Amino acid sequence: HLQLVESGGGLVQPGGSLRLSCAASGLTLDYYHIGWFRQAPGKEREGVSCISSSATRTYYADFVKGRFTISRDDAKNTVYLQMNSLEPEDTAVYYCATKLFGLCSLNRPDFGSWGQGTQVTVSS
Numbered sequence: 001h002l003q004l005v006e007s008g009g010g011l012v013q014p015g016g017s018l019r020l021s022c023a024a025s026g027l028t029l030d031y032y033h034i035g036w037f038r039q040a041p042g043k044e045r046e047g048v049s050c051i052s053s054s055a056t057r058t059y060y061a062d063f064v065k066g067r068f069t070i071s072r073d074d075a076k077n078t079v080y081l082q083m084n085s086l087e088p089e090d091t092a093v094y095y096c097a098t099k100l101f102g103l104c105s106l107n108r109p110d111f112g113s114w115g116q117g118t119q120v121t122v123s124s
Contacts, residue, residue: 002027002113004096009118012086020081020118022096029053033099034072034079035111038092038120045095047106049081059104063089086122093117 008020022034033052039045049070050059058070069082079096097111 002098004098004113004115006094006096006115006118009094009120011121011123013124014087014122016086016122017082017084018086018120020083020094020096020120022079022081022115024077028074029072029077029079029098030074031100033104034070035097035099035104035106036070036079036081037095037097037106037108037111038090039095039117040092043092045108047108048094050099050104050106051079052104057104059106061106083120086120088122091120091122093119 003025005023012018031053033050035050036048037045038048048061048064051070051072055072067085072079095115095117097114099111
């Protein structure tokens with residue numbers, strides 16, 4: 001049974017950085033595409049980034065391109081989201097999730113297992 005646990009969230013000032021981690025247990029992540037999503041209060045959950053199972057392809061939502069970087073360390077069964085130049089609009093709960101078939105995407109229904117989320121707050 002695959003379980004995902006996000007960590008690394010917190011309070012950061014505008015312009016600051018955080019690195020989120022998505023650690024898996026129960027199964028290896030090797031065969032999964034991994035996506036990061038976020039949900040702000042009163043808003044729909046939206047796709048942020050995705051990394052393919054082979055780590056050869058990465059995808060980003062337009063609103064994070066150039067600021068966020070997704071990576072994975074399969075030896076540690078962990079996926080990361082490096083977030084730089086954070087803005088107040090990035091405030092949300094961030095979730096990671098798995099996608100087994102097809103290509104990487106930022107479409108929430110394509111993803112199966114989800115973590116419980118980690119809160120990111122960007123504020124001065």
